[in-house]
Amino acid sequence: MAIPSFVDRVTLHVYGGKGGNGCASVHREKFKPLGGPDGGNGGGGGSVILRVDTNLTTLVDYYRESHRKADNGVPGRGDHANGATGADVVLPVPAGTLVTDADSGEVLADLTGEGTEIVVATGGRGGLGNAALASAARKAPGFALLGEDGETRTITLELKLVADIGLVGFPSAGKSSLIAAISRARPKIADYPFTTLVPNLGVIVAGDITYTVADVPGLIEGASEGRGLGLEFLRHIERCAALVHVIDCATFEPGRDPLTDLDVIEGELSAHGGLADRPRMVALNKIDIPDAAELADLVTADLEARGLRVFRVSTKSGAGLRELTYAMAELAKQRAAAPEPAPARPVLRPKPVGGGDFTIKRESELWRVRGEKPERWIRQTDFGNAEAVGYLADRLNRLGIETKLLELGAVPGEGVAIGGDNAVVFDFAPGIDAGAEILSRRGEDHRLEEERPAARRRRAKDEEYHRTKSEEEEVR
Known part of the structure; x- marks a missing residue:
């Protein structure tokens, strides 16, 4: 299967890197x-x-590679060595890319200016090491927190070309030939009654004005309803400041004439919507053919009566192209001079103070606890370490979850789930300290307070020496 060279819509799967785990380490050196x-x-x-x-x-x-993942964070190490942050993955996209969450349909960003960026998958937090967890009440933690998984998201990228002028018209009307004649763009051109398969973008210099022109393919009758490829490409004219109808005055197709072609294309633009305010001009093409030149003379007055500026052009001989390019430059200049719309002011909605850290709902067979803090703490906990589980229990109790469960009527032995699909479920046991059977203080490894036999003997010997010296001084 051949891979196309132009793609304007893709689904992309992005994965933030996992945070590195914290390190549980004890400082060791000679005699200590x-x-x-x-x-x-x-x-x-x-x-x-x-x-x-x-x-x-x-x-x-x-389109070629639809899965992109950032680097994971490096785990912490002993001797207070923090792990390195994982490298970001920066994905370049064209100007005019619309970013949408594929699952919710929410528009995340409309990227237009050079260097504009958005974070679409945030990396996970790194876990704290036991040095950072130490406190006056917990001097010697024997555990560390786990790093969190990065954000996983499926997004849709949709490209809408950013151009000053959009060329619209029937297939084979000469749009690609026109953009090749007035710019350095070199689209594939052939004399066939089918549409060009990709949009073409050209840069034009007219006097001291430089502007861009987009050849938008796919417009036939019924394009706005999905006929042909028109529905795929109509969005590319949404960002154009002005439109130029390129009309073929030399077509041999029955039922075709410049006025009818204009009405059909305008009908498709109207059905697509949002383009009524764009200035229009008409380029009557192929006047190098005598019959086409005669037809262009006949319809010019009717088109001008509609309030349209009309240019008689030939992409083959170059007739009328200079006048057309300067007229398009004036439209582009007007766009550049128009004031930019005021940016939308962000609406800040701070979270409520107090009572907003978690919610508890009764389900069929258990109580469901949801909240950013408790769910994050669950992800950070190593459930193979009893001290870590005890530390988690302390955090949940300080947050008020146990008290709230009792207020709602929870009884010992009922199931309590923290989280959504991958929830951690435990039996409700109010007033029982997790890990208390093995720890003198929850979350503290009292082994650090113990001395090895050699150190104990050395300390006893020092104490005996100082006691003897004190007795000798008293005798003197």
């Missing part, structure tokens, strides 16, 4: 084998970022 916790924090995972590159005109790279 248990010197306290020194485990470093894990590094955060990298993020996936979309950034506008105006040199690009297609999304074909993401």
Whole structure:
């Protein structure tokens, strides 16, 4: 299967990097084998970022490779060594790329200016090492927190060409020939009654004005309803400041004439919507053919009566092209001089203070706890470590989950699930400290307070020496 060279719509799967795990380590050196916790924090995972590159005109790279993942964070190490942050993945996209969440349909961003960017998949947080978890009440944690998974998202990228002037018209009306004649664009051109398969973008210099022109293919009767390829390409004219109807005055197809062609294309533009305010001009093409030149003379007055500026052109001989390019330059200049619309002001909706950290709902056989904090704490917990589980229990209790469950009527032994599909379920046991049977203080490894036999003997010997010296001084 051949891969197309122009792609304007893709589905992309993006994955933020996983955060590195924190390290549970104890400082050790000569004569001080248990010197306290020194485990470093894990590094955060990298993020996936979309950034506008105006040199690009297609999304074909993401058609070829539709899964992109950022680097994971590096785990922490002993001796207070924090792990490195995972590298971000920056994905260049053309100007005019619309970014949509494929699952919810929410528009995430409309990327237009050079360098504009958006983070589409955030990397996970790195876990804290046991050095960062130490406190006055918990001097010697024997555990660390796990790094969090990065954000996973499926997005849709949809390209809408950014051009000053859009060329519209029937297939074989000469749009591709026109853009090749007035710019350095070199589209594939042939004399066939089928549409060009890709839009073409050209840069034109007229005097001191430089502007861009897009040849928008696919417009036939019924294009706005999905006939042919028109529905795929109509969106490319949405960003154009003005439209130029390129009309074939030399067509031999029955039922075709310049006025009818104009009405058909205008009907499709109207059905697509949102283009009524764009200035229009008409280019009557192929006047190098005598019959076409005669037909152009006949319809010019009717077109001008509709309020349209009309240009008689030939892409083969070059007749009328200079006048047309300067007229398009004036429209592009008007667009550049028009004031930019005021940016939409963001609406800040702060979260409510108090009571907003979690919610609890009764389901058929258990209680369901949802909330950013408790669900994040669950992901950070190593359930193979009893101290870590005890630390989690303390955090949940301080948040008020146990108290709230009792208020709602929960009884010991009922199931409590924290999270959604991948929830952690445990039996409700109010007032019981997790891990209390093995720990003197929850979340503290009291082994760090113990001394090895050699250290104990050395300390006893020092104490005996100082006691003897004190007794000798008293005798003197």
